[in-house]
Amino acid sequence: MKRGFLNSSKAKKRPVGSPPRETIYHRLPIGKQNVEVPAGYDAKTHFIERDPRLGTGVGGMTITTVPFVDFEGYPGEPRCECLFHAGSKEVLMNLPGFPQPMQQPPTTTFRLSDTPGKGVGLFATRALKTGDLVFSDRPLLLCATGIPTDVPEFFTQEQVAQQSLRDLEKMVGYCVQRMDAETKEAYMALKNSHLEDGSGPLVGILRTNGIGLEGLRPGVTDPTQFYSAVCKNLSRFNHSCSPNMARRWDMLSFSYQVFAVRDIAPGEELTYQYIPLEIPTAYRQELLKPYDFTCACLSCTDPESDARRANLNKSGGPSVFHWLFNPPQADAWLFSEIRRQLKLVGEEKMEATFRYFELLNAGFEACIAMGDAIPSRRSSTKILWDCRGLSTRILCPYRLD
Numbered sequence: 001m002k003r004g005f006l007n008s009s010k011a012k013k014r015p016v017g018s019p020p021r022e023t024i025y026h027r028l029p030i031g032k033q034n035v036e037v038p039a040g041y042d043a044k045t046h047f048i049e050r051d052p053r054l055g056t057g058v059g060g061m062t063i064t065t066v067p068f069v070d071f072e073g074y075p076g077e078p079r080c081e082c083l084f085h086a087g088s089k090e091v092l093m094n095l096p097g098f099p100q101p102m103q104q105p106p107t108t109t110f111r112l113s114d115t116p117g118k119g120v121g122l123f124a125t126r127a128l129k130t131g132d133l134v135f136s137d138r139p140l141l142l143c144a145t146g147i148p149t150d151v152p153e154f155f156t157q158e159q160v161a162q163q164s165l166r167d168l169e170k171m172v173g174y175c176v177q178r179m180d181a182e183t184k185e186a187y188m189a190l191k192n193s194h195l196e197d198g199s200g201p202l203v204g205i206l207r208t209n210g211i212g213l214e215g216l217r218p219g220v221t222d223p224t225q226f227y228s229a230v231c232k233n234l235s236r237f238n239h240s241c242s243p244n245m246a247r248r249w250d251m252l253s254f255s256y257q258v259f260a261v262r263d264i265a266p267g268e269e270l271t272y273q274y275i276p277l278e279i280p281t282a283y284r285q286e287l288l289k290p291y292d293f294t295c296a297c298l299s300c301t302d303p304e305s306d307a308r309r310a311n312l313n314k315s316g317g318p319s320v321f322h323w324l325f326n327p328p329q330a331d332a333w334l335f336s337e338i339r340r341q342l343k344l345v346g347e348e349k350m351e352a353t354f355r356y357f358e359l360l361n362a363g364f365e366a367c368i369a370m371g372d373a374i375p376s377r378r379s380s381t382k383i384l385w386d387c388r389g390l391s392t393r394i395l396c397p398y399r400l401d
């Protein structure tokens with residue numbers, strides 16, 4: 001065959017009689033796959049590697065390292081290899097005071113250790129209090145998602161997906177090549193649960209360990225167009241549907257900060273959520289499939305758990321607005337309803353969820369609305385106490401800004 005034929009416009013035309021491809025395949029495959037893609041369709045995404053002090057330029061993607069220049073005054077700060085969409089680098093360059101060093105707790109809080117049936121996990125080395133900073137982690141790799149793949153029209157959906165995996169492997173490869181030996185070793189040591197679905201080895205690690213990151217693309221709201229961050233320690237957390245950790249992204253230090261959402265005893269496993277927690281068990285197990293394990297946490301094995309979570313997730317939960325207007329309720333209703341729901345949060349251990357954050361704030365507002373600024377005057381001490389300890393420090397895990 002003539003060289004370059006597969007990339008010619010003639011070759012890209014759909015053969016007569018073949019069905020048109022209606023939608024672009026966005027979901028990457030999981031499980032066992034064996035999809036053949038004709039050779040010759042290499043990634044054509046254009047990216048540039050520029051002087052680290054310069055921006056991305058118009059329309060292009062950039063491979064760069066963050067912090068961009070020597071991190072004066074903070075030697076030894078880890079570096080993150082980034083594949084940036086156009087505009088993301090400028091977000092950081094225009095951030096007053098960027099970059100800042102990562103905040104760390106005064107003493108070590110965790111160790112990595114093998115966990116039966118789960119691989120490596122994190123364990124507390126000392127007692128941790130609700131709201132404590134457990135560690136900060138700058139990603140090893142921050143990879144753009146939703147990168148378009150240029151394929152001929154006659155490719156099936158499965159072939160499009162396979163080709164985008166190949167293109168991504170190539171681009172992650174460029175980033176990994178730039179890592180220093182230690183960072184590369186840490187990346188390659190991470191778990192890969194995508195061994196048979198057509199992902200290459202680097203993309204397999206990205207898909208197993210990547211954490212969605214938004215806030216770096218001004219004006220872009222499509223979640224498939226954000227970033228995936230792979231971290232040295234954060235990516236070692238095992239999942240629980242009742243996690244004891246929550247994370248927030250700190251743009252200035254370009255790192256995730258991890259907090260305890262309840263008191264933790266020395267030796268306890270530290271866990272966080274890979275998926276939303278307010279949904280029923282069967283749905284959670286479905287969403288966990290790409291990670292290739294069945295969750296056997298206390299909630300997943302308790303037949304009463306779904307009912308409790310459904311009760312918590314009901315719309316029109318207790319709020320000052322509801323108490324006043326919708327329809328008006330007695331004072332006692334607001335506090336008793338907040339307490340009833342907080343009890344459910346406690347039973348289900350869902351302190352890492354946005355629902356808990358909302359309930360604490362509802363309690364806080366209720367105390368103010370009823371003139372109860374001094375906690376001991378009503379039996380709302382616990383609510384106020386939790387508010388001060390938690391909601392000021394922990395942001396919703398889904399809202400990273």
Ligand SMILES: C[S@@+](CC[C@H](N)C(=O)[O-])C[C@H]1O[C@@H](n2cnc3c(N)ncnc32)[C@H](O)[C@@H]1O
Pocket residue numbers: 117118119120121190191192193208209235236237238239240290291292293294295296
């Ligand atoms: C992000 S990694 C977590 C760290 C991993 N355990 C390791 O050895 O590096 C995700 C992988 O950990 C394992 N895992 C996480 N949570 C688990 C759980 N609750 N039960 C069993 N395996 C789990 C699965 O193999 C999953 O693909």
